[in-house]
Amino acid sequence: MRGLLNKIFLVDLFQGLWVTFRNQHPKYIYTERYPEERPKVAERYRGAPRLNINPDNGETLCISCNLCALACPETLIVVTSERNEVTKRKDLTTFTYDTSRCMFCGLCEDACPVDALELTQDFEMATYTREGQIWDRQMLEEGPKPTQYKC
């Protein structure tokens, strides 16, 4: 009997409609208005790589130990260095990071003993060319500069 009444009065249908009606309120809007409203990524977000420089003297923190290149599963990091005759240490010459093959696993930043290589919160890394995805040392130190759109 009850089942029949439920069938005649479309109880299940109205139950469902009541759920959708409850969720109509504007406070339940979850859409992010991306270019206008910047998303807040988490502090630990693994985004664009950055090669940190010492803020005091502007020199790179990298000691050219090559551990990041060894840790990388895709072997996309290439570090070259030359020996400084005065300080008897290795000076970084080039640092290439192929972001097109990167899967942002974070193993390189774990491997870095001096916190020079870091995955930052920047996430806008689109380029118009494939070559633009291969970042050199300058690009890594400055970070990506995406165009800011306003409306």
Add this chain to the structure above:
Amino acid sequence: MPDSTFLDSTELVLNMGPQHPSTHGVLRVILKLDGEKVLGTECVIGYLHRGVEKIAENRTYAQFNPYVDRMDYVAAISNGLGYCLAVEKMLNVEAPPRAQAIRVILTELNRIASHLLWLGTHALDIGAITPVFYCLREREEALKIFEKYCGARLTTHAFRIGGLLYETYDGFEQDIRDFCAMFVPHVDEYEELLTNNRIWIGRLKDVGILNADECKEFGVTGPVLRAAGVKWDLRKAQPYSGYEKYDFEIPTRQNGDTYDRYIVRMQEMRQSVRIMQQAVEAIPEGPIMGKVGKVIKPPVGEAYVSIEAPKGELGYYVVSDGSTQPYRVRVRPPCFVNLQALDRMIRGGLVADVVAVIGTLDIVLGEIDR
């Protein structure tokens, strides 16, 4: 003059996929049809083959860890847990209790996220558009927790061999508690939308029946097996990562049809919340990383570890030859094994049921093709 023209012929071969939206990826199903009736099916897989098992042979143990996330990308954390447990078994180390508790919380959260995506897309296949929006809304909250914890939302790489790399962030426990409190009413909401809906019942009841014996024959695991009435859950049967400490139930149903599998998964989400609530109140203090060296070099030998992934039994078989790279990694993916039951489930059914049955198997092609 031929005996019959094509108008007289009764059999029609129809390709479904690999670009069909309701095959959940790049699955191609060749359907043999007699009108609306399905006479037989054949699955063609391999469109997403990336050779993950071969890649493992050229990577160190730690380097292979991010790749396992890319198999079942909907439940990346479960994959990572299975692989880490397998290598830990070979190294004969165990993750510290604190790491184990955090692993359990994140894995259960991932189970919820995986089931939510399943529910949304499955309902979408059947024709109920609304649940997918609500499911993705709640899944977003889970993914936010992953992002805060380890910095990535989908392919997380959250666990390391021997324990964890990341300590919990400030407010992790509160986030989990808030999620649990927020989530249970939302499950009620989905059930209100679907469970008693006559279209939902009409489309799912007695569709794609797979009984317990057939499940065992095919080696089918996970919610598909439990919906057929077999109380088999690896979290209870062979507890790993401290699951024996938590009090939860294995939801089962009797008929083994598509509707029962829906009910089982809904119950599982509630049980996951229960596990998370217990685990978050009892996270022990202590280290999060076990005694594992920088260079992981397991002794010669092999290890097989299977865990209960959201889709079923996920096994990792790792063979070591004593070097820093695995000699062989073999994955026993739940979806690959579950998919072979597809033919048995839809033979004799209707074309419209094919979509429902593929949806109910909860397959992820990244894991089937590897």
